[in-house]
Amino acid sequence: MDSRRKILLDCDPGIDDAIALCLAAAHTEAFCFLGITTVAGNQTIEKVTDNALRLSEFLKLDVPVAQGARTPVIREPLTASGIHGKNGLGDVPFPRAEAEPAGENAVLFMRNKIMELPAQEKVTLIATGPLTNVGLLLKACPEVRERIQEIVIMGGACTGGNVTANAEFNIYEDPEGAAMVFLSGLPIVMCGLDVTAKCGLNREAMAFLLERDGKVSEKVGKMLQFYLDSPGYRDKETASIHDAVPFMYLLHPELFQGEKMYVQVDCSQGISRGATVCDRRSSAHGQEPPVMVLLKGDSDKFREYLLEAVFSLDEKLSE
Numbered sequence: 001m002d003s004r005r006k007i008l009l010d011c012d013p014g015i016d017d018a019i020a021l022c023l024a025a026a027h028t029e030a031f032c033f034l035g036i037t038t039v040a041g042n043q044t045i046e047k048v049t050d051n052a053l054r055l056s057e058f059l060k061l062d063v064p065v066a067q068g069a070r071t072p073v074i075r076e077p078l079t080a081s082g083i084h085g086k087n088g089l090g091d092v093p094f095p096r097a098e099a100e101p102a103g104e105n106a107v108l109f110m111r112n113k114i115m116e117l118p119a120q121e122k123v124t125l126i127a128t129g130p131l132t133n134v135g136l137l138l139k140a141c142p143e144v145r146e147r148i149q150e151i152v153i154m155g156g157a158c159t160g161g162n163v164t165a166n167a168e169f170n171i172y173e174d175p176e177g178a179a180m181v182f183l184s185g186l187p188i189v190m191c192g193l194d195v196t197a198k199c200g201l202n203r204e205a206m207a208f209l210l211e212r213d214g215k216v217s218e219k220v221g222k223m224l225q226f227y228l229d230s231p232g233y234r235d236k237e238t239a240s241i242h243d244a245v246p247f248m249y250l251l252h253p254e255l256f257q258g259e260k261m262y263v264q265v266d267c268s269q270g271i272s273r274g275a276t277v278c279d280r281r282s283s284a285h286g287q288e289p290p291v292m293v294l295l296k297g298d299s300d301k302f303r304e305y306l307l308e309a310v311f312s313l314d315e316k317l318s319e
């Protein structure tokens with residue numbers, strides 16, 4: 001039996017989603033990708049889907065991509081073109097994909113991939129965009145619940161935010177979608193800003209990547225260049241590669257510390273829209289806290305292992 005972790009990735013590429021895929025593609029000994037699904041977030045659904053198709057082929061993952069939600073469950077979609085560029089990948093060109101998106105939408109695609117697994121196998125859902133697709137999957141297809149090993153998300157924050165003082169982008173974009181996931185009672189690992197903001201690549205790493213004669217290094221270096229010049233990072237030394245943290249956590253859990261908590265999502269319209277309220281009170285909800293909230297991470301090791309992955313892909317893809 002294939003002992004690798006069976007992965008479904010729901011994403012909105014997105015510069016950091018793309019770099020997360022590089023990390024995953026460098027570790028095919030650990031991850032068996034069942035597929036990629038896309039959700040509107042950093043860019044429109046058309047652009048993030050096209051990006052996922054291009055990345056899947058460029059990185060030789062060659063897995064099916066299914067298009068998902070065009071808008072959040074209820075709210076109006078917001079994009080982040082100021083940070084991720086018009087094409088969503090820092091306006092860095094990737095070769096056009098040969099493949100088309102899968103015939104079914106992301107929710108049906110995820111449901112079918114999960115239910116097709118051999119009886120004794122389970123899937124790990126990784127989400128690095130708004131949680132619209134994952135929330136709808138859990139609500140519309142409860143039969144998948146017992147086939148999910150855990151859900152590892154990039155999103156939320158125990159304290160603070162990036163879109164507002166209280167909310168992180170993925171949760172802010174679709175609070176209702178996020179609430180459906182956090183209230184599911186399934187085992188969740190929340191890689192929030194408390195840890196992801198400190199996990200990144202700096203200008204020195206960018207220069208090193210640009211100087212190398214590597215097919216993947218060049219693309220990652222150029223995406224980083226755009227990212228570091230964007231309003232969010234212009235005056236900073238390091239750009240957070242938020243979406244690589246879920247994969248790094250699964251590869252190297254020893255780099256991270258966290259606490260089991262209850263997480264509730266503020267679905268109001270007010271200043272706290274999209275806040276993830278993390279509750280440490282173990283007796284307050286009458287059940288074992290279902291969410292592992294990561295609070296600390298080893299930034300140096302994160303950078304070292306991420307660069308190692310990019311360099312190994314340079315070799316692997318040049319063969």
Ligand code: RIB
Pocket residue numbers: 012014015016017041042128129130154162168169170242243
């Ligand atoms: O807040 C960071 C998250 O929002 C990342 O997933 C990034 O790609 C954006 O989607």
Ligand code: CA
Pocket residue numbers: 011012013014016017041042128129243
């Ligand atoms: Ca993302």
